[in-house]
Amino acid sequence: MAGLPIDYMAQKMEDFLVKEATLYGEARDQVDAMKQELMSMRSFLEDADYPKSTSSKSKETQVAQVRDLVYDVEDIIDKYMYHINKWRGDHTFVWYAKRTFGFPKYFWERRQIATGLRGLNSMIKTIPERYQRYTVDRQESASGSNPGGTLFNSEAALFLNEDDLVGIEAPKEALVGFLTNGDLQRTTISVVGMGGSGKTTLVANLFNSPAVKQKFDCCAWITVSQTFTIEELLRSLIKEFNKSNTGEGIPTADLSVMSYRELIEKLVAYLEKKAYLVVLDDVWSIDVWSQIKVSLPNGQKGSRVMLTTRMDDIALHFSSEAGSHIYNVKPLDRDKAWELFCRRAFSSRNFKTCPSELQETANELVDKCEGLPLAIASVGGLLATKKCSLGAWTMVLKNLQWELSNNQMLQPIKSILLLSYNDLPYRLKCCFLYFALFPEDHRIWCDRLIRLWMAEGFVEAGENGVLPEEVGMRYIRELIGRNLLQAVRWEMYGDHGKCKMHDLYREIALTISKQEKFCSVHDARSLLREDNSSNPRRLSIQQASSEREVADLVEGISHIRSLIFFARDNHFSLSKLPWSHLRLTRVVDMEKSPLEKLSEQIAVLLNLKYLNLNNTVVKTLPKSIGKLWSLQTLEILSTNIEVLPREVVKLQNLRHLLAGNLKFGSLREYNKLKGVKVPPGADISSLKNLQTLRLVEASGEIVKQLQKMTQLVQLGITNLEGRAQMEDLCSSLQTMQLLRFLVLIASKEEEVLQMDSLNESIASSSSLQLLEYLILCGKLNNFPDWIRSLRSLTTIRLLWSRLPVEEDPVVHLQGMDSLRNVWFNNAYQGTELRFMAGFSNLRALALANLPNLEKLTIGEGGVMPDLGIILIRDCPNLKMISEGIKCLTKLEDLRLENVSRELVERVRGEDRANFQHIPLVTCKYCSSNGSYISERLVL
Numbered sequence: 001m002a003g004l005p006i007d008y009m010a011q012k013m014e015d016f017l018v019k020e021a022t023l024y025g026e027a028r029d030q031v032d033a034m035k036q037e038l039m040s041m042r043s044f045l046e047d048a049d050y051p052k053s054t055s056s057k058s059k060e061t062q063v064a065q066v067r068d069l070v071y072d073v074e075d076i077i078d079k080y081m082y083h084i085n086k087w088r089g090d091h092t093f094v095w096y097a098k099r100t101f102g103f104p105k106y107f108w109e110r111r112q113i114a115t116g117l118r119g120l121n122s123m124i125k126t127i128p129e130r131y132q133r134y135t136v137d138r139q140e141s142a143s144g145s146n147p148g149g150t151l152f153n154s155e156a157a158l159f160l161n162e163d164d165l166v167g168i169e170a171p172k173e174a175l176v177g178f179l180t181n182g183d184l185q186r187t188t189i190s191v192v193g194m195g196g197s198g199k200t201t202l203v204a205n206l207f208n209s210p211a212v213k214q215k216f217d218c219c220a221w222i223t224v225s226q227t228f229t230i231e232e233l234l235r236s237l238i239k240e241f242n243k244s245n246t247g248e249g250i251p252t253a254d255l256s257v258m259s260y261r262e263l264i265e266k267l268v269a270y271l272e273k274k275a276y277l278v279v280l281d282d283v284w285s286i287d288v289w290s291q292i293k294v295s296l297p298n299g300q301k302g303s304r305v306m307l308t309t310r311m312d313d314i315a316l317h318f319s320s321e322a323g324s325h326i327y328n329v330k331p332l333d334r335d336k337a338w339e340l341f342c343r344r345a346f347s348s349r350n351f352k353t354c355p356s357e358l359q360e361t362a363n364e365l366v367d368k369c370e371g372l373p374l375a376i377a378s379v380g381g382l383l384a385t386k387k388c389s390l391g392a393w394t395m396v397l398k399n400l401q402w403e404l405s406n407n408q409m410l411q412p413i414k415s416i417l418l419l420s421y422n423d424l425p426y427r428l429k430c431c432f433l434y435f436a437l438f439p440e441d442h443r444i445w446c447d448r449l450i451r452l453w454m455a456e457g458f459v460e461a462g463e464n465g466v467l468p469e470e471v472g473m474r475y476i477r478e479l480i481g482r483n484l485l486q487a488v489r490w491e492m493y494g495d496h497g498k499c500k501m502h503d504l505y506r507e508i509a510l511t512i513s514k515q516e517k518f519c520s521v522h523d524a525r526s527l528l529r530e531d532n533s534s535n536p537r538r539l540s541i542q543q544a545s546s547e548r549e550v551a552d553l554v555e556g557i558s559h560i561r562s563l564i565f566f567a568r569d570n571h572f573s574l575s576k577l578p579w580s581h582l583r584l585t586r587v588v589d590m591e592k593s594p595l596e597k598l599s600e601q602i603a604v605l606l607n608l609k610y611l612n613l614n615n616t617v618v619k620t621l622p623k624s625i626g627k628l629w630s631l632q633t634l635e636i637l638s639t640n641i642e643v644l645p646r647e648v649v650k651l652q653n654l655r656h657l658l659a660g661n662l663k664f665g666s667l668r669e670y671n672k673l674k675g676v677k678v679p680p681g682a683d684i685s686s687l688k689n690l691q692t693l694r695l696v697e698a699s700g701e702i703v704k705q706l707q708k709m710t711q712l713v714q715l716g717i718t719n720l721e722g723r724a725q726m727e728d729l730c731s732s733l734q735t736m737q738l739l740r741f742l743v744l745i746a747s748k749e750e751e752v753l754q755m756d757s758l759n760e761s762i763a764s765s766s767s768l769q770l771l772e773y774l775i776l777c778g779k780l781n782n783f784p785d786w787i788r789s790l791r792s793l794t795t796i797r798l799l800w801s802r803l804p805v806e807e808d809p810v811v812h813l814q815g816m817d818s819l820r821n822v823w824f825n826n827a828y829q830g831t832e833l834r835f836m837a838g839f840s841n842l843r844a845l846a847l848a849n850l851p852n853l854e855k856l857t858i859g860e861g862g863v864m865p866d867l868g869i870i871l872i873r874d875c876p877n878l879k880m881i882s883e884g885i886k887c888l889t890k891l892e893d894l895r896l897e898n899v900s901r902e903l904v905e906r907v908r909g910e911d912r913a914n915f916q917h918i919p920l921v922t923c924k925y926c927s928s929n930g931s932y933i934s935e936r937l938v939l
Contacts, residue, residue, distance in 0.1 A: 066700075067516065071537070075559060077608060078584045085606035085629045109476055121386075166343070167336035167373075168202050171329060175206055177724075178325045179277070179304050180215055185323050186298040188289075189306045190315035193329030196374030199308040200281055202329065207279055208919075209308075213936070215302075217274040219244045222423040223281045223441070230291045234263040237278070237295070241270065243934035267922035275301040283309040284670040286317045331371025340373060341366050344380025357390055369729045421484070421508060430458040431475050432484055433518050435501040436509040437540040437564050443488050443498040444478050448612075451633045451656055452619075455587050455610035456562065467713070469691065521563070522553055525925075529701040538587075547572045555581050562587035580604050603627040613639055636676070637661070644676045644696075649686050657687075660695030660718060662743070668849070668874070670749045670800055673777060675718035679704055684711050694743055698725060706732035716743035720778070725756050730757040734767045740792075742771055746778025749800055753778040758786040776801065783812040794820045798827035805830040814838030814863075825849050831877075832857060839864045848873040858884030866890055880906060897924040908937055 102254070176191045191199045206212055207221055220240030222233060236257055242249035250270050257268070278296060280288065296305060309319055315326050332340065341362065346352045354362050359848060365383075369375040386392045423430060431453055438444060450472030453459040476499060479485040484505055488498040501509070513519045519538035526647040535558050544550045544567040554560065555578055563585060565574075573594055579601040582588070588605065589612040596617055602608075603624035611628070614634040619640040625631075626647025633656040634648075641659065650659075660675040675695035678684055684693070684703040694716025703725055706715075715736070720726055733739070746753050753776055762768055771790050776798040787796070793816060801824075803809055810833055813819060817840050824833075826849040833847070836859035843866060847853070853875050858864070860883075867888050872878065872895065879902045885891070896904060896916065904923050907915050915921055921937040 042370040055082070060525050071517065071559070076583075078561075081630075082584060082606050098727075118843045125460045162856050165201060165205060165411070166340045167332045168198070168205060171202055171327065172206055172209075175306075175327060176209075178327070179206075179212055179306075182302070183323055184300045184302050186296065186300075186305065187301040188321065189304060190318045190324070190326045191306065191308045192312060192315040192326060193310060196372045197310075197329045197331065198373040199310070199329050201307060201373070202249060203279055203281070203308055207277070212277070213244075215275070216277040216304075217278040217301075218271075219279075221279045221281065222424065224283045224285075224288055228285075228288070231260055231263060233288075233292060234260070237267060237292075238263070240278070241267075244936055245325055250934045256580045264295045268297050271295075271303075272297040272498070273301070274299070275302070276303045278303075278305045280305065280307040283307045283314055283318075284311070286314055289318050332373060332376070334366075337366050337369065337371050337376055338363075340376050341369070341380045344377050345383045347384055355388055357779075358388065358542055361390065361394055396763070418508065421505075421512070424484075427458050428475055428479065430456070432479065432505075433509050433513050433516070434458070435485075435506055436521065437519050437538060437562070438501070438506075439523070439542050439566055440506065441500060442566075443500045445498055446473065448635075449476065449499070451635075452562075452587060452589070452610060454655075455632055457586075469713070487534060499568075520557065535559050538564075540564045540566065542566040547574060547576055550574065551578050553575060554578050560585050562589075564589040565591075565593045567593070575599070586610065586630075588612070597821065598622055598625075600624045606630065609633065609653075611635070613641075615639070621645050621648070623647050623652065629653065634658070641676060642674075642798050643679060644682070646679045646682045649682050649684060651687065651843040653689055654687050656714075657690065657696075658692060658694060660716070662695060662716075662718075662745075670777075673718060673745050675716070692741075694741075698729070700725060703728045703732060707735055707901070712736050713738050714741035715739060716745075716775075718745040719747045720744060720753065721747040721751050723806040726754045733758065734762075738769055738770060739768055740767075740770050741773040743775040744777065745775075749779065751778055753780055755784055755786070758784070762786045762789045775799065780807075783807045783809055788812060788816060790816075791818060793818055795823075796821070797823040797825065799823075799825040799829040802818060803828045808833070810835055817841055820844070822846070823848070826851075828853070831855065835859060835863050837861065837863055840866070842867050842873075844869045846871040846873070847875060850875045851877065855880045855882070857882045858888065860884045860887045862887075864888060869893040869895070871895045871897070872899055875899050878903050881911070881914070883911070883914045886917060889917065891917070892919050894918050894921045895924070896922065898926065899923075904937070 016268060049588050059756050065208075156171070175189065175191070178187075191203055193199050204221075207219065213219060218241045219637070222236040222240060224233065235258075238250045238252060238255060242252065250266055251491070263509050280292070283551060293305075305318075307315075309315055318324070319326050319607070331337075342352050345362070346354060365379055366376065369379060421429070421432060432447075434453065434456070447469075450469055453472055453475070453565070454468050459468045459475065461468045462471045476485065480499065485499045485501055487501055510521065512538075517536045519540060520539045521542060522544070523540075523542035531719050537559060539553060539557055539560050539562070541550060541553060544553070550565075550567075552562065560582055561584065563582060564587065574590070575597055577599070579599060583604045584607050585605055586607055587610040588608060589610065591612050591614040593612065593616055598613065598621060600622045601613075601624075602622060605628060607630055608628050609630050609632045611633065614635050614637040616639055617628040618636070619642075621636070621641060621644065622644050624647075625634075625645060626649075628651060631654055634651070634654060635656070635658045637658050638661050639659075644659070648654075662673050674831040675697040677697050677698070678701075680699075680701065683705060684690075684696075684702065685708040687709075688711065690709065691712065692714040693712060694714055695718050697719040698715070698717050698721075702717075706729070709732075717729065720729065729744075733742075744753060744755070750756050758768075768786075768790060770792050772792050773795045774787070774793060776784075777797075778801070780798070780801040780803055783803060787793070796813070796819065798809060801809075807828075808830060809824065809828055813822065814835070815838050819839060820841055821844045822839075822842060823846040824848075825838075828850060829852050831852050831854045833850075833853060833855075834857040836857070842864045845864070847856070847865060848871070854877050856872075856878065858881070863883055863884070865888075868890055869892065874897070876899065878899050881903070896907070905923065907923075915937075922934060923937055924934045926933075
């Protein structure tokens with residue numbers, strides 16, 4: 001952990017010196033001296049951590065003391081900034097008087113900084129001379145043994161793409177034999193192996209195989225993990241069976257309130273006459289089988305239960321019944337290991353071959369991986385980011401501190417994961433560790449993650465005017481490229497998609513975070529972790545039984561910088577949260593929490609930079625919110641807040657204001673599209689740092705204020721009505737040369753979006769030329785010509801446009817090569833959509849709520865060559881998709897939801913050959929009892 005948090009604090013000290021230039025005398029000298037000490041501390045910790053090794057107790061104590069001193073420095077600065085922000089809340093004249101003339105209290109706080117830092121510097125100087133105390137013999141460190149130890153408490157899918165699956169032919173054949181051997185007895189198949197051996201990848205490939213699926217009436221895959229509850233597992237089973245069945249599923253109307261016994265009865269009644277396949281992935285407890293097997297009847301139909309685990313005793317327990325099997329996953333043989341390595345390390349080279357000058361070093365690296373797919377993939381992914389030079393590769397080889405001769409199962413994987421982590425720049429290390437705050441398998445919107453990083457200070461503006469938001473997106477892309485993050489729905493949503501961290505890496509992040517006092521996680525496993533007496537800097541509450549427990553957790557940590565609440569299923573209020581204990585906090589994230597009212601006491605959080613109340617039932621924001629001078633992000637999406645307080649215009653550091661109600665992914669009812677009102681007389685344009693403003697209701701006053709907000713990057717306006725108002729909005733948009741995200745929503749379904757005055761202005765100026773994401777919601781009499789001038793546009797959504805037959809939107813968009821995502825929702829009244837040319841970079845196509853659509857025609861001349869996913873929803877009259885779909889060779893996912901049975905039967909029957917190349921074809925429809933059933937079409 002060499003760079004964290006030393007580099008971050010050194011930069012913070014430098015920024016502090018610049019911003020507080022009026023610091024006088026001793027205070028400034030002490031800040032300067034501490035900055036120099038931080039640099040020496042960084043070198044010391046780098047040496048102590050190079051490579052990570054066991055060391056003497058005295059050295060470990062020194063390392064811990066230095067890290068604690070860094071946090072003490074941070075406390076001094078944050079307390080000072082707290083008082084500065086408190087004074088900023090005074091009348092403007094009083095603030096400038098204090099700032100200019102140096103009122104006694106201001107001088108006193110300066111003295112406090114000098115005194116505090118002088119004390120810390122004295123503590124440091126009690127250690128021997130600087131060079132001796134901050135130097136470690138690297139050779140001595142290198143000779144130590146890697147401590148190893150079990151880091152991982154769960155395992156999900158490997159960080160391997162489909163192309164990376166090598167060496168699975170033989171094990172797959174063996175497992176298929178177990179599944180299809182004709183034995184009518186329900187049997188279990190345990191797939192066991194060391195961490196990173198490819199168990200889940202192997203079983204997932206088998207589970208998705210049409211040859212296996214056709215042997216069973218229904219199938220279910222559930223991930224168990226360590227924190228399972230049996231009721232949730234049973235509910236997941238029911239949902240999975242409903243997705244995969246070919247007939248009527250299990251009613252799920254009251255699923256969330258069913259007891260254990262009721263859930264068992266539902267499953268037994270449904271499964272007793274069926275041949276089913278169940279996969280239990282990531283099993284860590286013997287108790288799982290004893291609790292779940294009563295729901296899986298032995299109906300003598302040839303049913304199978306498979307599980308993956310890395311523990312032999314669990315495999316033995318599951319296979320105690322007659323006829324059951326255990327399959328031990330073996331490491332890859334040498335040839336297969338080399339093939340996998342080359343695929344990852346040389347993915348950008350033709351034929352994925354290794355240059356001759358790197359052959360020897362590459363062979364040594366592969367040998368060190370001992371045939372483990374995860375280790376091979378991790379090393380290959382890391383080297384893919386390096387120059388193909390012998391020097392760079394030799395350095396990687398020298399830093400692989402593996403204990404190849406011992407029997408510690410996780411040691412090789414741990415070494416690889418730590419190698420990937422230690423190779424990160426210090427700011428990316430902070431960003432990586434932040435995922436320890438999120439629950440297992442949690443998926444987070446990239447934009448939200450970036451705003452959290454900004455509030456923590458991990459992401460700042462780049463050179464040449466690059467916004468911190470852009471820097472944050474670069475960080476996400478780099479973490480994904482290094483296989484430390486996984487992209488979720490990336491193609492469907494572009495850069496506004498979600499990402500998650502693999503469980504193995506999350507466990508690494510948790511381990512390091514505990515050591516570094518980076519965070520504390522209160523969840524089902526909290527008893528296995530250290531208590532909070534070490535004063536971690538961040539608190540993630542993922543499980544809580546009462547409001548008092550929450551308060552105790554908060555009060556038990558004296559220096560909380562971030563509070564994130566995930567205990568969403570609890571039925572208690574958070575009205576008595578001890579806000580006064582959080583006064584130095586930068587992040588408060590209460591999304592989907594039981595919070596009912598935001599207290600006026602929020603005003604004590606003067607250092608707060610990020611406040612998230614999304615999906616809570618909060619109705620109003622207190623007037624005291626105007627005192628949160630440092631606030632950068634305010635998120636109140638999908639709340640009951642209808643009007644912003646006038647005091648919001650006092651938040652001069654606010655960069656992101658997200659409000660209103662609009663869920664793009666499941667948009668079906670127009671009247672649910674709502675923004676928040678800005679009170680009359682509140683000048684929102686006074687927020688000069690504001691980058692994101694969405695969604696706010698339009699008014700004559702707001703639209704005119706937008707003309708001054710040339711700095712906006714994201715804008716969402718609702719309740720647009722009347723030509724005059726829309727022309728004023730067009731005038732405002734012409735001034736926004738930085739805009740990248742635009743949402744325009746008419747006041748009602750019949751209101752026409754009259755934005756034609758943009759046609760000439762966009763063609764003759766640079767306005768909107770950076771626009772990447774456009775949503776138009778409202779009636780269009782014709783397709784807006786100005787859209788075709790948007791050279792950077794990657795995503796467009798036309799909602800309720802109801803374009804006339806002669807205004808086919810496909811024809812207008814087909815020449816826009818920048819488009820990657822196209823969504824039509826009630827956007828066209830014609831009976832046919834014809835994709836005959838263009839769309840060379842399109843990745844995702846969604847067609848929803850098109851009641852007149854009867855035919856989707858796709859040309860055979862190279863149209864949409866990169867299309868990966870098609871979603872067709874609520875198109876009841878769509879009866880045919882042309883045979884041109886077979887030319888979409890990269891299409892991986894076709895989703896049909898609430899379409900005609902005729903179309904489904906054609907896909908399954910007479911047109912089947914046109915769809916057989918698509919790996920995943922699913923159909924979702926409403927059953928007679930009102931529940932939704934998802935069916936995978938096996939082609």
